[in-house]
Amino acid sequence: MSSNLAGFHAPIRYGRTLTYALFDLCLHPEYLEPLRQEIHDNCTEEDGLVSDADLLLLDSFLKESSRLNGSETISLRRKALKNFNFSDGAHITAGDSVCVPLRAMGRDPAHFNDAHTFDGFRFAPKPGARRGIKYTENSPLYPYWGYGKESCPGRFYAAVAIKTTLVYMLRNYDFKLADETAPRTFSWRTTIIPRSSTKLLIRRREV
Ligand code: HEM
Structure with missing residues (x-):
């Protein structure tokens, strides 16, 4: 196992993913209430940690x-x-x-309906369906964690850690961007x- 890779990419990827999720919660406040309700229904007061099986809306978000x-x-x-030779x-x-x-694949209309629109519950179970498409699930159309036998072995840990932090933030804090129009990212390579x-x-x- 590439311990170096895990060592440097785990905290960086975790931090960025969490930051983008917080930005999205600020940009789409209509999700706050259903997400907080789901947390209320599935987590006890003391429960810092989240069972991966619960919180399907947060998983989809x-x-x-x-x-x-x-x-x-x-x-x-x-x-x-x-x-x-490729096909x-x-x-x-x-x-x-x-x-x-x-x-580019994540924004491809051939694979995602209304691909450029943020739909926080896009991957949640649809009415009548038993399950949605989970955050940690690998797919050739959404290779977020890589693919095949070298796909990210830390994804289950990463998902629980990010969700635990989001649950804590959602429960205890209100948050908003000081300036929604200001650039929030830059690209490097x-x-x-x-x-x-x-x-x-x-x-x-205040609860
Ligand atoms: C949001 C967080 C993370 C993302 C988005 C992410 C994403 C990825 C991706 C895309 C790969 C390449 C897979 C491939 O080539 O098929 C990878 C590999 C890897 N990841 Fe992560 N990762 C995350 C967190 C973590 C964590 C928390 C750990 C460990 C605690 C970890 C350990 C590793 C290791 C060891 C590999 C190399 C696997 C191999 O070469 O066999 N990752 N990750």
Whole structure:
């Protein structure tokens, strides 16, 4: 296992994913009430931790936030061991590196209805269905955690850690962006990074 990779990418990815989810909660306040209701219905007062099976709306919200705000524009990278022809005619030779364009795929109308619109409960179970598409679920159409045998082994831990923080924030604080129109990110190479200048106003909730 690449312990170096886990060491440096885990906290960075965790931090960015959480930051983007908080931005989305500020930009789409209509989700606050149903998310808080779900937390109220599924978590006890002392319960810091979240069972991954509960909180399906929060799970969907996080997945949708990550669909539109993936902190990396590309997902898995692979090096070709031999020459290969793709079905669309593209050709790579042994030694070439290939990347999957995660951000573009997440916004592709061929794969997502109304792809550029934030729909926080897009992945939640639909009425009559037993389950939705979970945040940690890997799919070739949404390779957020990579794909195949090298897909991220830390995703279950990451999902619970991010949800636990969001539950704490939603329960205890009201928050809003000081300026919704100010730029919130910048890009560096293939990465989209939150700006340190973005101000989030946070106030303890009166409950
Ligand atoms: C939001 C948080 C995270 C995201 C978005 C993320 C995403 C990814 C992606 C896209 C890959 C490449 C997979 C591939 O090439 O198919 C990967 C690999 C990996 N991740 Fe994460 N990750 C996250 C958090 C974590 C955490 C918390 C840990 C460990 C505690 C972790 C450990 C690893 C390791 C060890 C690999 C390399 C796996 C291998 O090469 O076999 N990740 N991750």
